[in-house]
Amino acid sequence: MSIKAENIKYIYSEGTPFMTVALDEINLEIKEGDFLGVIGHTGSGKSTLIQLLNGLEKPSDGKIIVNDIVVGEDKKKLSKIRQTVGLVFQYPEYQLFEETVAKDVAFGPMNLNLSEEETEKRVKEALELVGFNYKSIKDESPFDLSGGQKRRVAIAGVLAMKPDYLILDEPTAGLDPAGRNEIFEQIKKLHKKANVTVVLVSHSMEDIAKLVNRVIVLYKGKIHMQGTPKEIYSQSEELKKIGLGVPQVAEIVNELRKRGFNIRPDILTVEEAKEEILKEVRRNYV
Amino acid sequence: MFKNLTIGQHYPVESPVHDLDPRVKIIITLAFLVSLFLIDSFSTYIIVAVFLTAAITISKVPVKFVIKGLRPILMIIIITFVINLLMTPGRIIFQVGFIKVTEEGLKQAGFMAIRLTLLIMGTSLLTLTTSPIILTDGIESLLKPFKRFGLPAHELAMMMTIALRFIPTLMEETEKIMKAQKSRGADFESGNIMSRAKNLVPLLVPLFISAFRRADELAMAMEARCYRGGENRTRMRQLKISKGDYAASFIFIVYFAAVIALKIW
Numbered sequence: 001m002s003i004k005a006e007n008i009k010y011i012y013s014e015g016t017p018f019m020t021v022a023l024d025e026i027n028l029e030i031k032e033g034d035f036l037g038v039i040g041h042t043g044s045g046k047s048t049l050i051q052l053l054n055g056l057e058k059p060s061d062g063k064i065i066v067n068d069i070v071v072g073e074d075k076k077k078l079s080k081i082r083q084t085v086g087l088v089f090q091y092p093e094y095q096l097f098e099e100t101v102a103k104d105v106a107f108g109p110m111n112l113n114l115s116e117e118e119t120e121k122r123v124k125e126a127l128e129l130v131g132f133n134y135k136s137i138k139d140e141s142p143f144d145l146s147g148g149q150k151r152r153v154a155i156a157g158v159l160a161m162k163p164d165y166l167i168l169d170e171p172t173a174g175l176d177p178a179g180r181n182e183i184f185e186q187i188k189k190l191h192k193k194a195n196v197t198v199v200l201v202s203h204s205m206e207d208i209a210k211l212v213n214r215v216i217v218l219y220k221g222k223i224h225m226q227g228t229p230k231e232i233y234s235q236s237e238e239l240k241k242i243g244l245g246v247p248q249v250a251e252i253v254n255e256l257r258k259r260g261f262n263i264r265p266d267i268l269t270v271e272e273a274k275e276e277i278l279k280e281v282r283r284n285y286v
Numbered sequence: 287m288f289k290n291l292t293i294g295q296h297y298p299v300e301s302p303v304h305d306l307d308p309r310v311k312i313i314i315t316l317a318f319l320v321s322l323f324l325i326d327s328f329s330t331y332i333i334v335a336v337f338l339t340a341a342i343t344i345s346k347v348p349v350k351f352v353i354k355g356l357r358p359i360l361m362i363i364i365i366t367f368v369i370n371l372l373m374t375p376g377r378i379i380f381q382v383g384f385i386k387v388t389e390e391g392l393k394q395a396g397f398m399a400i401r402l403t404l405l406i407m408g409t410s411l412l413t414l415t416t417s418p419i420i421l422t423d424g425i426e427s428l429l430k431p432f433k434r435f436g437l438p439a440h441e442l443a444m445m446m447t448i449a450l451r452f453i454p455t456l457m458e459e460t461e462k463i464m465k466a467q468k469s470r471g472a473d474f475e476s477g478n479i480m481s482r483a484k485n486l487v488p489l490l491v492p493l494f495i496s497a498f499r500r501a502d503e504l505a506m507a508m509e510a511r512c513y514r515g516g517e518n519r520t521r522m523r524q525l526k527i528s529k530g531d532y533a534a535s536f537i538f539i540v541y542f543a544a545v546i547a548l549k550i551w
Contacts, residue, residue, distance in 0.1 A: 056465050079471055087469040095466040097491035107488065111471030143495075157470060 003030040009061035022048045023221045037208035038201045040218030054085040086163030090170045092154035102138035108161040126160035148179030167199040206247045209268045230266035249273045297414045303345035304415045308424025310531045315412045321545045330548045337541045355410030370395035418450045440516025
């Protein structure tokens with residue numbers, strides 16, 4: 001079971017003066033259990049790519065296969081695909097519309113024509129998955145919640161459909177550091193405990209580095225690099241060239257290496273860096 | 287869904303018609319409409335056609351675009367044509383059952399269809415050659431004299447400008463929310479009218495909330511920059527009547543005189 005993208009091309013406004021190629025030659029496989037990061041500058045095609053993955057947009061050329069179903073081939077299977085591939089948009093809290101949190105989260109399952117008991121069960125599960133106490137939150141109005149809470153409710157709304165794959169587009173945009181950590185913790189937990197395959201889209205390296213086990217770098221609609229976070233971040237020069245920052249730690253390590261310190265190049269966290277630098281210092285100066 | 291929607295249909299090229307003062311263009315267009323309703327013979331339409339063709343040619347707007355403006359109104363033209371054709375009493379040309387077509391009906395129907403077509407083409411030329419913002423500037427300036435009677439000209443124009451400015455934004459927003467709800471299994475495309483209307487709730491509620499939020503933010507941002515309505519407000523783009531406007535007015539007066547002359551004669 002996997003999502004496969006074969007030779008995807010996507011062109012906006014074809015045949016008009018405003019034509020732009022948003023994606024080109026995209027080949028990609030997302031396997032079950034993956035925790036994939038997609039990074040790229042604004043306009044690199046990230047958002048288009050994820051909309052192709054759940055059938056909201058159709059590729060101009062190429063094929064997308066979700067668990068053996070070719071997207072777009074059979075219109076009746078679209079709802080199945082959208083259930084399998086859960087997509088959380090940027091600022092998902094703007095999609096909330098019901099009077100109570102529980103009703104809003106139930107919107108997805110209801111659209112799947114599930115029974116009332118099953119719906120309620122899923123709503124409860126989903127809300128607990130994102131760290132809420134079901135009893136105390138279910139009758140709240142979603143509009144009375146804080147920004148971070150609203151966002152978690154919106155994510156629960158997608159989770160309640162029990163997707164095999166969860167795609168999140170900049171899930172922490174506009175949140176304060178506390179809210180960000182909260183969301184990332186939840187996502188990490190989801191991946192581990194609920195066994196959901198996660199695709200995390202971001203323009204910020206720092207966020208993704210600690211979480212994912214594979215990174216794809218999009219640049220001008222093409223896959224520019226891919227590999228483990230360590231492989232990607234050790235090429236900080238290349239990343240900077242295409243306008244992406246690297247985690248500050250990686251940058252410091254790079255700079256130290258340039259000046260002749262013998263440190264591993266693939267360091268991602270401050271703790272790792274500390275260990276390595278201490279080791280180097282002990283080797284040479286003590 | 288919204289990919290083919292253009293707001294205002296401004297066609298941005300440089301031409302003498304584009305450069306005309308919006309006030310002159312608005313007045314000419316209004317007078318052009320009046321002239322259309324003065325006409326009572328087919329032959330006079332030739333003058334109108336010549337005038338309009340000249341205007342379109344000078345404006346450098348492809349004829350295709352001017353004709354495109356007719357599309358939304360096509361149904362109305364057809365219905366008017368058919369009603370006039372069948373409902374006008376007179377000498378019967380042919381009859382099938384209770385449906386009869388009269389000579390007068392045919393004439394009247396053709397007459398109305400041509401009038402509507404020219405009317406739409408004339409007015410779309412105004413919107414094709416004038417950007418919506420400049421158009422509202424023109425309207426504001428033309429409405430100023432009515433301020434004396436309590437007409438809030440500036441406020442109306444500002445409202446129009448803001449509305450125009452936010453249409454694309456709201457469109458984008460609509461599309462985004464639609465996609466988000468579709469991802470949650472919402473269906474906007476099938477079902478009968480009742481269920482379709484009900485299905486719009488998950489789209490409309492977030493849309494209204496965001497529209498109000500935006501309005502609030504905009505009002506705040508404007509107030510923060512000391513906006514207090516039109517009193518003593520200067521403008522960046524001053525409207526000025528130039529040589530071209532005199533020339534256009536002259537040509538139009540000649541056309542209008544010709545139409546009236548033909549009517550009397």
